[in-house]
Amino acid sequence: MTALPRKTPLYDAHVRSGARMVDFSGWFMPVQYDGIIAEHHRTRTDVTMFDTCHMGRFWITGPMAREGLDRLLTTDVNAMQNGQCKYGFLLREDGGILDDLITYRVHAERWLLVVNAGTQDRDRDWIRDRLPPGVRFEDASVRMGKIDVQGPHALPRVASVLGVDASRLGYFRFMEFDCGGEAIVSRTGYTGEKGVELYVAAARIPEVWERFEKAGVKPAGLGARDTLRLEAGLPLYGHELSEAITPVEAAMDRFSAKTRPYVGSEAVKRRRGQGAAMLLAGFRIEGRQAARAGQAVMAGGRRAGTVTSGSFSPTLQAVIGFAFVEPSLALPGTRVQVDTGRNLLDAVVVKLPFYKAG
Amino acid sequence: MIQNDTYYTKEHEWLKVDGDEATVGITDHAQEALGDITFVDLPKIGMKVNAHDSLLVIESVKAASDVYAPVGGTVCAVNEALGSAPELVNQASQGDGWICKFRPFDAAALAGLMTAEQYRAFLAEH
Numbered sequence: 001m002t003a004l005p006r007k008t009p010l011y012d013a014h015v016r017s018g019a020r021m022v023d024f025s026g027w028f029m030p031v032q033y034d035g036i037i038a039e040h041h042r043t044r045t046d047v048t049m050f051d052t053c054h055m056g057r058f059w060i061t062g063p064m065a066r067e068g069l070d071r072l073l074t075t076d077v078n079a080m081q082n083g084q085c086k087y088g089f090l091l092r093e094d095g096g097i098l099d100d101l102i103t104y105r106v107h108a109e110r111w112l113l114v115v116n117a118g119t120q121d122r123d124r125d126w127i128r129d130r131l132p133p134g135v136r137f138e139d140a141s142v143r144m145g146k147i148d149v150q151g152p153h154a155l156p157r158v159a160s161v162l163g164v165d166a167s168r169l170g171y172f173r174f175m176e177f178d179c180g181g182e183a184i185v186s187r188t189g190y191t192g193e194k195g196v197e198l199y200v201a202a203a204r205i206p207e208v209w210e211r212f213e214k215a216g217v218k219p220a221g222l223g224a225r226d227t228l229r230l231e232a233g234l235p236l237y238g239h240e241l242s243e244a245i246t247p248v249e250a251a252m253d254r255f256s257a258k259t260r261p262y263v264g265s266e267a268v269k270r271r272r273g274q275g276a277a278m279l280l281a282g283f284r285i286e287g288r289q290a291a292r293a294g295q296a297v298m299a300g301g302r303r304a305g306t307v308t309s310g311s312f313s314p315t316l317q318a319v320i321g322f323a324f325v326e327p328s329l330a331l332p333g334t335r336v337q338v339d340t341g342r343n344l345l346d347a348v349v350v351k352l353p354f355y356k357a358g
Numbered sequence: 359m360i361q362n363d364t365y366y367t368k369e370h371e372w373l374k375v376d377g378d379e380a381t382v383g384i385t386d387h388a389q390e391a392l393g394d395i396t397f398v399d400l401p402k403i404g405m406k407v408n409a410h411d412s413l414l415v416i417e418s419v420k421a422a423s424d425v426y427a428p429v430g431g432t433v434c435a436v437n438e439a440l441g442s443a444p445e446l447v448n449q450a451s452q453g454d455g456w457i458c459k460f461r462p463f464d465a466a467a468l469a470g471l472m473t474a475e476q477y478r479a480f481l482a483e484h
Binding site: 020031032035036037038223227287288289290292311312314342 | 393394396397399415417419420421422444
């Protein structure tokens with residue numbers, strides 16, 4: 001099946017800006033504008049904005065919404081307050097990770113789920129088919145757009161452009177505001193910097209983007225988004241996370257530790273008891289030659305794991321990445337090697353995140 | 359950016375002859391397509407290559423790409439500055455961003471390369 005990639009409401013703006021467009025998970029998306037490294041540094045030192053309209057957004061509403069989500073997600077939704085967001089997983093019965101997502105609680109009967117672009121169609125069917133009767137499911141991915149504004153100067157810039165003061169929000173908190181219609185601002189992001197994610201009616205997205213542009217906020221593409229999230233030690237679905245593993249292998253069991261039963265909880269409990277055969281770990285390589293996804297991790301002259309993501313880190317000026325390794329190698333300080341196919345690179349397992357905003 | 363005294367390949371390498379020595383690099387088109395270059399795996403001095411052999415690998419943020427030998431030759435010098443400043447290839451691909459030199463090299467094979475004019479036409483077609 002070949003379908004033309006979909007366009008976000010900002011497609012024309014990207015083309016106008018001279019972005020290099022690629023097909024990402026079935027969407028035409030900008031990989032870079034003036035250069036991945038420049039966009040990366042700008043996010044770390046100033047502010048940038050990202051088109052994230054390609055991600056999925058689902059509204060779950062009704063008297064049984066909380067109970068329904070409690071059963072479907074690893075997220076402890078019962079512990080959430082109004083205006084809070086929480087990271088978690090959507091699992092299969094066998095514990096395989098269908099997606100990682102962020103849950104927003106507006107109030108007990110109104111919730112927003114934000115899921116990955118490439119998994120949203122599958123997620124939509126999976127969730128809709130499993131919600132209790134009476135709970136309303138709305139796929140708002142087309143109706144609502146999303147822009148991430150990230151960087152140490154993001155909050156004052158959002159305040160001056162949109163008149164909304166997100167600085168009074170704690171991390172992983174959100175509020176609704178008026179942006180010519182309903183809108184949401186949350187203190188979340190995928191860069192490891194201060195910043196927000198903005199949810200605005202899709203029809204208004206190009207105008208909001210333009211207002212930020214006029215205020216001097218430059219766009220950043222998927223290339224910088226990837227190096228930024230990697231430095232921040234954040235997993236990417238399809239690389240670190242997949243249906244083949246449970247949160248235990250991802251070393252993210254703290255996000256599936258809810259004691260009440262949920263889809264996949266029995267499988268996760270079993271895996272927790274057995275212990276994982278492979279664990280996700282971060283590694284660092286001095287120098288500039290990068291380890292890449294799919295390359296073998298070697299220990300004692302034999303294969304002991306696989307790289308899932310790897311890149312030169314513009315901030316750290318060294319190579320960093322994630323790999324699944326045998327549990328005995330997952331401890332920080334452990335020395336391993338990565339076989340690039342051309343040579344063996346000396347790597348050391350390190351604690352996450354690789355980079356933390358100052 | 360395309361220089362008249364220089365030869366070009368379909369893989370977007372350039373080769374500039376200066377007496378019995380030939381300097382090799384990648385073209386402006388190639389560096390533009392690669393994006394920010396983060397690592398140039400320089401060949402060893404003394405390495406002998408045939409035309410079209412993989413000469414070295416250049417890495418950008420997103421990927422690793424082979425650079426092929428435009429003609430056969432022996433590597434007699436490498437651009438050590440690229441070790442700490444690979445971005446020179448982005449900034450001046452046919453100047454300070456040169457990669458290595460061959461001496462000797464197969465001068466007879468130059469006839470199989472593109473002239474500046476031919477390379478310009480090749481870029482326009484592709």
